[in-house]
Amino acid sequence: MAATGAAGYAWSDSQAAPDAPASPAVETGDVQVFASRSDLRPPRLTVGRSGSVPGLPEYILLGNKAYEGKPLGQGGLMIADLTGEIVWFSPGPVSEGQFFDLNVQTYKGKPVLTWWHGQTSSSHGVGTCYIADSSYKQIATVNAGNGLRADMHEFNLTDQGTALIDAYRTHTTDLRPVGGTANGVVESGVVQEIDIATGDVVFEWDSLDHVPVTQTHEPFYGGTSDAPFSYFHINSVSVAPDGDLLVSSRHTWAIYKIGRHDGKIRWQLGGKNSDFTLGPGVEFYWQHHVRAHGPDLLTVFDNGAGPAEEPQSRGLLLRLDTQRMHATLVRAFTSPARLLAGSQGSMQLLPGGGAFVGWGSQPYFSAFGADGSMLLNGYLPAGDMSYRAFVADWTGHPRERPAIAVRGNPPGGTAVYASWNGATEATTWRVLAGKLPSSLDPVAAMPRCGFETMIVANSEGPYFAVTAHDSAGTTLGQSETVRLT
Numbered sequence: 320m321a322a323t324g325a326a327g328y329a330w331s332d333s334q335a336a337p338d339a340p341a342s343p344a345v346e347t348g349d350v351q352v353f354a355s356r357s358d359l360r361p362p363r364l365t366v367g368r369s370g371s372v373p374g375l376p377e378y379i380l381l382g383n384k385a386y387e388g389k390p391l392g393q394g395g396l397m398i399a400d401l402t403g404e405i406v407w408f409s410p411g412p413v414s415e416g417q418f419f420d421l422n423v424q425t426y427k428g429k430p431v432l433t434w435w436h437g438q439t440s441s442s443h444g445v446g447t448c449y450i451a452d453s454s455y456k457q458i459a460t461v462n463a464g465n466g467l468r469a470d471m472h473e474f475n476l477t478d479q480g481t482a483l484i485d486a487y488r489t490h491t492t493d494l495r496p497v498g499g500t501a502n503g504v505v506e507s508g509v510v511q512e513i514d515i516a517t518g519d520v521v522f523e524w525d526s527l528d529h530v531p532v533t534q535t536h537e538p539f540y541g542g543t544s545d546a547p548f549s550y551f552h553i554n555s556v557s558v559a560p561d562g563d564l565l566v567s568s569r570h571t572w573a574i575y576k577i578g579r580h581d582g583k584i585r586w587q588l589g590g591k592n593s594d595f596t597l598g599p600g601v602e603f604y605w606q607h608h609v610r611a612h613g614p615d616l617l618t619v620f621d622n623g624a625g626p627a628e629e630p631q632s633r634g635l636l637l638r639l640d641t642q643r644m645h646a647t648l649v650r651a652f653t654s655p656a657r658l659l660a661g662s663q664g665s666m667q668l669l670p671g672g673g674a675f676v677g678w679g680s681q682p683y684f685s686a687f688g689a690d691g692s693m694l695l696n697g698y699l700p701a702g703d704m705s706y707r708a709f710v711a712d713w714t715g716h717p718r719e720r721p722a723i724a725v726r727g728n729p730p731g732g733t734a735v736y737a738s739w740n741g742a743t744e745a746t747t748w749r750v751l752a753g754k755l756p757s758s759l760d761p762v763a764a765m766p767r768c769g770f771e772t773m774i775v776a777n778s779e780g781p782y783f784a785v786t787a788h789d790s791a792g793t794t795l796g797q798s799e800t801v802r803l804t
Contacts, residue, residue, distance in 0.1 A: 349700035350392035351405065353771045354736040355722040359410065360392040364403035366697035372686045373671025376712040378406060378743075379684065379697070381677075381705040382418040382434060392700075396421045396434055398713065398741070403697055405770040407455070407715060407741035411436065416446060419471040423711035426450055426459070426476055426515070430713065435471045442506075442549050443487050444471035450515070454718045455741050461513050464520035471706065472554040481521060482513045483556040483564070488525060489547045496533050497550070499542035505532060508553025510566060510577075524564075524582045526551040530571065534591050536604075537570040554607050560614045567609040567619075574609050574619070588617075588639070588646060600648035601637060604628040607679065608665040608707060615639050616649070620664040622679065631657040634666035634676040634687075652676055652687045654696070665707035677708025684708035717741040723785045723798040728775060733803055735763070737785040738771040745787035745795055752778040756800045759784055779803070 349363045362383060381397040395410035396418050411418060419435045426433075430453065437446015445468035448461040463469040467486040475483040486509040494503030505527065512522035535550040542548045552569040559565050559576055563585060566575045573590025577583065586594040589603055603621035605628070610618050617637045623629030634652035639645075652666070652674045663679030672689030682704045686695035699705065721739040728734045737748045746767050751759035763776040767787075776783070781803040787795045 351770070353738060354724040354726070354773075355738045355771055356740065359408050359740070361395065361397060361405050361408045361410070362392040362700050362703050364397075364399050364405070364697055364699060366399075366401065366403035366695065368401070368695045370688070370692075370694045372669065372673055372688060372694045374669040374673060375401070375671075375675070375686055375695070376710045377401065378711055378713050379403075380421045380423065380709045380711055380713075381684070381699070382421045382707070383699060384417050384419075384704050384706070394418065394703075396432075398715075401695065406743060407717075408770075409455070416444075417471075419444070419706045420474055422474075422707075422709050423713055424476040425478075427480070429453075431458070431476075432713075433474055433476065435469065435474050437469070437471060439471060442552065445469070446471060448474040448482065448484060450476075453714055453716050455715065456718060459515055461515055462518065463509075463511055464513065464518065465511075465523065467509060467511070470553075473556045475557055476515075477512070477558060480515055482515055483558070484511050484513060485509060485553045485556055486511060487549075487553075488527075489544070490527055492527065492532065494532060494539070494542045494548060497535065497548070498539035499548060503542035504544050504547045505542070506547040506549045506551070508551040508566070508568060510553070510556050510564065512579075522579060522582075524566070524577055526553065526566075526568065529577070529582065529584055530568070530575070534571045534573070536572050536590075555609050557610050559611050565609050565611060565617075567606060569605050569607065569622075569625070572604050572606065574606070574617075586641070586644070595639065595644050595646045598645065598647040600651060601635075601646045603633075603635060605661075607663060610666075610668070612668050615641070616668075618666045618668050618674070620666040620676070620679070621651075622660050622662065622664055624659050624661045626661075627659060630659070632660045632664060632678065632681075634674050636668065636674070650689075650691055652685075652691055652693075654678070654683065654685055655693060656683075658683060663704070663706045665709065667709055669710075675708070675710045677705060679706065680704055686710070713743060715741040715743045717796075721745075721785055721787050721796050721798040723783065723801055725780070725783050725801055725803045727803065732775050732777045733780060733783065735774045735776050735783055735785060736771055737774065737787075737798070739787050739796065740770075742787060742795065744789045746790045747788040747792075748772050748774055749786045749788060750774050750776045750778075751784045751786065751797075752776055752780045753782050754780070756782045756802075759800065 393410035
C-alpha cells in the first residue's frame, strides 16, 4: 500500500523512498556540484514525506562515509533541510580518516555541533572528538586519557562540563571458557568521563573488571595480540536519570546501568543474565545507541543482525519497571522496507512521541509518528552510510563570506550563482553589479533556493557581488567582488 503526500512523493513496502524535489545544483549521478563552491561534492540526498511529523526539528544531521575519488562524492559532515537540500557540508580527505556522530548538543549553555574524526577499523576507531560553535569554528577538542585513544562510537556531553567517550583496551586473560587459550588477548570496552576544559579523566570504567568474557555472544576468533578477541564491543554511553551511566555492549546483547563513582553494575537489561524479565518484543540483539527519557523510558536501536537474529532492525521504546524488574515494549518503529542493519544505527525520540531512526549500515533515515507510521523517509546513495542520523534545530552564522560565481548568459545578461555554506538565516539573495569594483548597484534579487541559487542579472557588469539577507531584509553578509571574463 503506497503512501502519498501533497507534493506527490510516495513509497510502498517495496520502495523505500521516492525522489526528492530537484536540487538547483548541477547533479552528476548521485553527486552534487556547485558553480560557486567547486571544492564541495556532497552526495545527493533523497527525501520523501507523506505527512507532518509532530515535534520534528528543522534539520537532518549526518556523518557521511563516502570514498574520495568515487562517483559517490565526498565523505563529510552534513546538515540538510527536511527536503534533503544541503545546508552545510564540511568534507575531509579519506586519507585523514572519517567523520562519525554529528549532533547538536549544549556546551556552556549554548548549542554546539559535536562529532568524532579519525581512523577506523572493522570494529572500532582511534581519533579525536570535536566541538564547534554556531560559526562552525572548533572551540574544543576531547581526547581519551590514560594512554587510550577515543573510539568513534560515543561522544556525549554532560551538564557538568564533561564528555562521555568510549575507548578500547587489550588485556591478557584466560579465554579457555570461550574457546581460546589460557593467556589469550581480549579487547575490553572502556568508558571515560573527560573534563572538557582540562582534559583530565574524572571517571573510568573497564568492562573486563565487571563483565566476564563468558557473557559474550560473539563467536570466538583471534585471541592474539594481532587479533584480540572483542568480547564486549561498547557502542554507547549516556547518563541515566539518577546520574549513573547507561552502557551498551553489542556483543553481550546487554545494557548495563553502572555507578558513576564506583563503577558497580546496578542492573543489566538483556543478555545472558538479565536482571529484568522481558515482555513480548523487548528482546534485542547486537544493539546500538541507548538513551534514557525520564525515570522509566529507554530507547534502543535494535540491529537484530550481526549475524541476523531477527528479520528486520527496529527502533525500540521500552518502559522499565525497576520495582518489579520487568521491561515492556511501548512501541517498535520499523521500516516498511524491512531494513536489516548489520551494524551502526540510532534511535531518537521526538517531542511529539514519534521517533527519528538512522538505519546505520543501511543508507536510510526515517521519521515516524507516535503511532509508528513512517511519515518521512530518506536515503544516501547506495554505498554511502552514516553511523548515526539525527534531527535538530540549528542556527548557523558562518565566519566565511558568501560565495559567488558568474557565467555569461547567451540570451543576454549574466548568470550569477550564490551560496553560503552553513548560513541558516539567509532567505534572499541580491546581486550587485557595476563597471568598477568600487561602484556596485543592485540589479537583481531572488529568494534563496537550496544550497546554491542561480540568479539571472540584466547586467553585463563586468563586476559582480552578492549579498545575503534575512527575512527582515537585514544584510547578513557580502561576497567578494568578481569580474565576468
